[in-house]
Amino acid sequence: MKHVLSDLWQITKKDLLEFARDRIRLITFIIMPIFMMVLTGFIFPSQTSVKNVPIGVVNENGQTGGQLIQIIKNLEVTKGSKVFETKTYGSLDAIKDGIKKQEINGGIYIPAEFSKDISTNKQAQVTIVEDQSNPQISGIATQTLTNIVQGFGKEIGKQKVGILVAKTGARGPDAGALVTPITSKLEGILPGSTNYFEFVAPGIMAMVVMTAVLTGLAASVSREREQGTLDGILISPISRLAIILGKAMSQSIRGLAQGAIVLLLAIFLFGVTINGSILLVALLLLLGIFSFVGLGILVSASAAEQETATQLLFMFQFPMLFLSGAFFPIQQMPKAMQDIAHLLPLTYAIEALRKVIILGAGVSSVTGELIILTVFGAVTLAIAVPLFRKMITR
Amino acid sequence: MAKAENTIEVKNLTKKFKKFTAVDSISFNVEKGEIFGFLGPNGAGKSTTIRMLTTLLTPTSGTATVEGYDIKKDQNEVRRHIGLVAEKIILYNHLSAMENLEFFGKLNHLSKDVIRERSEGWIKRLGMEDWKDAQASTYSTGMKQRINIVRALLTEPDILFLDEPTLGLDPQTTFMIRTFIQELNEKGITIILTTHDMIEAEALSDRVAIIDHGEIQAIDTVENLKKKVKDKKNPTLEDVFLQVTGLDIRDKKEKSKGQAGPPWRGGGQNRVR
Numbered sequence: 201m202k203h204v205l206s207d208l209w210q211i212t213k214k215d216l217l218e219f220a221r222d223r224i225r226l227i228t229f230i231i232m233p234i235f236m237m238v239l240t241g242f243i244f245p246s247q248t249s250v251k252n253v254p255i256g257v258v259n260e261n262g263q264t265g266g267q268l269i270q271i272i273k274n275l276e277v278t279k280g281s282k283v284f285e286t287k288t289y290g291s292l293d294a295i296k297d298g299i300k301k302q303e304i305n306g307g308i309y310i311p312a313e314f315s316k317d318i319s320t321n322k323q324a325q326v327t328i329v330e331d332q333s334n335p336q337i338s339g340i341a342t343q344t345l346t347n348i349v350q351g352f353g354k355e356i357g358k359q360k361v362g363i364l365v366a367k368t369g370a371r372g373p374d375a376g377a378l379v380t381p382i383t384s385k386l387e388g389i390l391p392g393s394t395n396y397f398e399f400v401a402p403g404i405m406a407m408v409v410m411t412a413v414l415t416g417l418a419a420s421v422s423r424e425r426e427q428g429t430l431d432g433i434l435i436s437p438i439s440r441l442a443i444i445l446g447k448a449m450s451q452s453i454r455g456l457a458q459g460a461i462v463l464l465l466a467i468f469l470f471g472v473t474i475n476g477s478i479l480l481v482a483l484l485l486l487l488g489i490f491s492f493v494g495l496g497i498l499v500s501a502s503a504a505e506q507e508t509a510t511q512l513l514f515m516f517q518f519p520m521l522f523l524s525g526a527f528f529p530i531q532q533m534p535k536a537m538q539d540i541a542h543l544l545p546l547t548y549a550i551e552a553l554r555k556v557i558i559l560g561a562g563v564s565s566v567t568g569e570l571i572i573l574t575v576f577g578a579v580t581l582a583i584a585v586p587l588f589r590k591m592i593t594r
Numbered sequence: 595m596a597k598a599e600n601t602i603e604v605k606n607l608t609k610k611f612k613k614f615t616a617v618d619s620i621s622f623n624v625e626k627g628e629i630f631g632f633l634g635p636n637g638a639g640k641s642t643t644i645r646m647l648t649t650l651l652t653p654t655s656g657t658a659t660v661e662g663y664d665i666k667k668d669q670n671e672v673r674r675h676i677g678l679v680a681e682k683i684i685l686y687n688h689l690s691a692m693e694n695l696e697f698f699g700k701l702n703h704l705s706k707d708v709i710r711e712r713s714e715g716w717i718k719r720l721g722m723e724d725w726k727d728a729q730a731s732t733y734s735t736g737m738k739q740r741i742n743i744v745r746a747l748l749t750e751p752d753i754l755f756l757d758e759p760t761l762g763l764d765p766q767t768t769f770m771i772r773t774f775i776q777e778l779n780e781k782g783i784t785i786i787l788t789t790h791d792m793i794e795a796e797a798l799s800d801r802v803a804i805i806d807h808g809e810i811q812a813i814d815t816v817e818n819l820k821k822k823v824k825d826k827k828n829p830t831l832e833d834v835f836l837q838v839t840g841l842d843i844r845d846k847k848e849k850s851k852g853q854a855g856p857p858w859r860g861g862g863q864n865r866v867r
Contacts, residue, residue, distance in 0.1 A: 217689065218689060437702065
């Protein structure tokens, strides 16, 4: 048994050396996390990233309607860049046609009686048209338009209430407070606002690291099996435990290196701030890896060929990608899916990483996740290692 | 544990892969210091037997001892006494010969100095000294096989298993390896040789076993086996082999039965190195 550690290290060292010499594998290893980060970072829409959304406007009214459209036109995301790019259409139907042709992602229709209704104290109505083919952009666009219309309406309400209040001669009541008696103030735990990328970054990090270990381990064993080199290792008088742990170790080192790449990119390219302890982040990643090693060993022992291993893994990875909450909050999923999500170790790793990275949580806030990951890893490993021993000489 | 006069004793050894019986209750002995030719058509059970004897496969039933050690119970002891040149070359392409040898030597708990000393002697003998620090990916098949043999010899084994060691090699390398096998045998190493080359088997083997359909069909010295060939003057080992195993093409027959066999047994001649 005294040899287990040194045998394990020989295998780890050999695997890493072999890997470092294989240029193609090395390049994909570095590029993969960069791709993941850059793609998710730039593609997924966040409030501030929506700009120049083309919308159609119809103003049958005139001056008051014109004021409303001017506000829509002038709305800026950041200084100098507008939210909407407006196109003038002739009728409500023309807007709908425009959406069908995908010239625009929404529209607003102001009827001729708009200002007349307002001045005669009737409730005026505008129509906002949504593009149902593009719920993400359309959601943001219609929400923004609704807010603008409501804001515009409140201003008019304030003026009218102001006139009424003046007529009663009462002093004190503020017209604004009468129209909007309650307002809310948003306060986060941390200063500044978070964007979607900050939500996604911990998820990507956990996923990149863990899939690297899972696929890496299975691929490494099945590749050696196919090449025949595994026989050379198996015929040595060393413990089978040392063999599989040596392989798991080299994959873990690679996984952590990839995690570090993701973390550095998140910090320097996307401005994510790590609010919690970086050591705790590393510990969580390590435990995340640990929770996956058993699964990786099981797959590598059962699949004789690389292709089989890859397909088996895909079966695990694909649902995990969506269910673990890496990209979509688990709370938004139906109950049954949430239950499945809570069976996946990745879910806990991501939740804990998010707490630490975004909210600056300490060990005490992630104890539950730490325990779950450890137990999951220990149990799967305890099942996997004896099975590996058996299956490898089946 | 006392060493046997027979270096390998096999008794009713059987290996089944699901319904397919690859090796069917075979028994034979290998004597210390001999070159034992282990012959048979494709899919006959040669490699499966060798894999069981080298602890790479667990037998379904039966027993075998190697240097007196049980292949199921004393696996690490068995491993300490054997060297294996398997069907597939055991070398990492991205490592040099020396790095490969150092890795496998360390797994056998040899010190760096011992590995270096032993490797360099054999590398020189096999004419690979100019290549020992180049990556194995730059080697020809013959060069790889020479380093592969050095790897198998690192532990100074008592028994060397050679599974088709000259397959696909040019006549020069084949000659070099055959001569080397004889040299090793003269030093006292017992050799178990699997080959489809009947000339090679006849030239090298003291005794020959012919296995077919997972069973030993004949086992004796080449001379004695030749005497049993009917209707032919001056028979060769090939005549013996064909008389014992018949003229059916095995791969076709196996395919029509739907018996694929284990994954490493991809028909010898077509294999790519």
